[in-house]
Amino acid sequence: MRRLLGIIISSLLLLSCADASVKQYTLEVVAEYPHDTGAYTQGLFFEDGQLYESTGQNGKSSFRKVDLATGEVLEIIRFDDRYFVEGSVMFGDNLYILTWESRTAFVYDAKTLEFKTSWKYPREGWGLTHDGKNLIASDGSSVLHFMDENFKSERKVVVKLEDRPVRWLNELEYIDGKIWANVYTSDEIVIIDPKDGRVEGVIDCRGLLPKEMRSPDTDVLNGIAYDEKTGKIYLTGKNWPRLYEIKLTRQ
Helix, strand or coil: CHHHHHHHHHHHHHHCCCCCCCEEEEEEEEEEEECCCCCCEEEEEEECCEEEEEECCCCCCEEEEECCCCCCEEEEEECCCCCCEEEEEEECCEEEEEECCCCEEEEEECCCCCEEEEEECCCCCCCEEECCCCEEEECCCCEEEEECCCCCEEEEEECEECCEECCCEEEEEEECCEEEEEECCCCEEEEECCCCCEEEEEEECCCCCCHHHCCCCCCCEEEEEEECCCCEEEEEECCCCEEEEEEEEEC
């Protein structure tokens, strides 16, 4: 209960942010696409115009190559029941996939999706992205870890909004020089300066998935994907029936 209360308070602090230097945004839905309601979305990204998704839960974890237009799974990697898969990203020649509490990271060939190796990972795995130089990972705290391709720590930053740490950072995406991060169990996304961890913007995503499309299995907002080829941004959530192309509206 204490942890849940902390998450709720963190969410309220984001929505009530008073610093005029922190930009406030809402969303405009441009288009919507089918999304597998069995996909407990943990990682979401595009590579060369192709959509990929990692999904969690013990016994249900997977990595998928997905057709955007139909939501069809074109190729899938399944994981042993002991692994709860988290964030994923392609960086260089490799596909990197984190697990939550197993302290294990998997590496696959980015082109063939063939398994290469596994690594001992030093912390809980949550979100994962890259900036072209480093892997960037969250661990559920307010800290973002910048690592090389062998998970060696290069540096870390504490994410802060008005000098307050923003905890529960989850799925990540690197967009136009900034890091976008889902804040776990909330309807907010924060836009972060990777140099110092300062939150530059807060995106209010409340109401993105209509109430009538929710079911008992529908879970939280989680999943940000940026297609560099088109400049389009997409959002979804865990077990959501839709994936949305969105645009930001400044408040």
